[in-house]
Amino acid sequence: MPSSEPGPGDGSGGDRRRRDTRRRLLAAAAERFAEKGYAATSVAEIEEAVGLRPGAGGLYRHFASKEALLVAVVEGYRDRLSLVRQTLAALPADDAVATQLERVCLALVAFLADERAVVRIGAELAALPTTARLVIGQAWDEAHGAFADVFERAGVAPARAAALGVAALGELAHYLEHARTFGTPPLEVPLGAFLASWQSRWARVVEEETTL
Incomplete structure (x- = not known):
């Protein structure tokens, strides 16, 4: 089951998880942009690659846009x-x-x-x-x-x-x-x-x- 992001009141553990998710989003995006091209890569597939629910908007908790x-x-x-x-x-x-x-x-x-x-x-x-x-x-x-x-x-x-x-x-x-x-x-x-x-x-x- 894809993970959900911790809320703002989760303390330092939540902060660490958010930082880890952000790093994984950056790594996944780099690989997919390189493989498929920027335009052909969707937000949903980047989310899925790091265990977020595709299309649920988890990426936007870390970045304003693709x-x-x-x-x-x-x-x-x-x-x-x-x-x-x-x-x-x-x-x-x-x-x-x-x-x-x-x-x-x-x-x-x-x-x-x-x-x-x-x-x-x-x-x-x-x-x-x-x-x-x-x-x-x-x-x-x-x-x-x-x-x-x-x-x-x-x-x-x-x-x-x-x-x-x-x-x-x-x-x-x-x-x-x-x-x-x-x-x-x-x-x-x-x-x-x-x-x-x-x-x-x-x-x-x-x-x-x-x-x-």
Whole structure:
């Protein structure tokens, strides 16, 4: 029998159950939006997935609408990516630029591997509400910023470091998207070879920028 939500007077136990239900709604929504698409996923099937009575409105005790639920899903993704950026920025700044760039790349690849559902949701960007698209854009800015932080810490002026961060991630994203879309990397260049060339190139760019 599907569970019902605890009432407001249930105390701390009720609060814990509500928080748990909210987390499960976020996880279920992420999986179903990724599998079926946002528009094709109903509130009732998300409710059913977490043990709420389908169509009884249990989801609305936690989120104002399906769109609000989607926004919460992508906000969590953005916030987790922001934490990755903060963690990277706290690491030693005196390492070689190429080493720092490799560290950012590996951290982002590992992060995305753990966030496959939200990545799939973001791949259908045009089909999402504007509110969600804006948050996904903010998440991209956190990733751009992780590279910009490396350049700025190496002595590149902030505005220029931001521009370089956008360009550096653009190259990396293009390689990965090509490999994902076509099942083979551009010109069949292995990832390791691409990353070695990419790191070396951006290290040279930083050297040029800081010796002008």
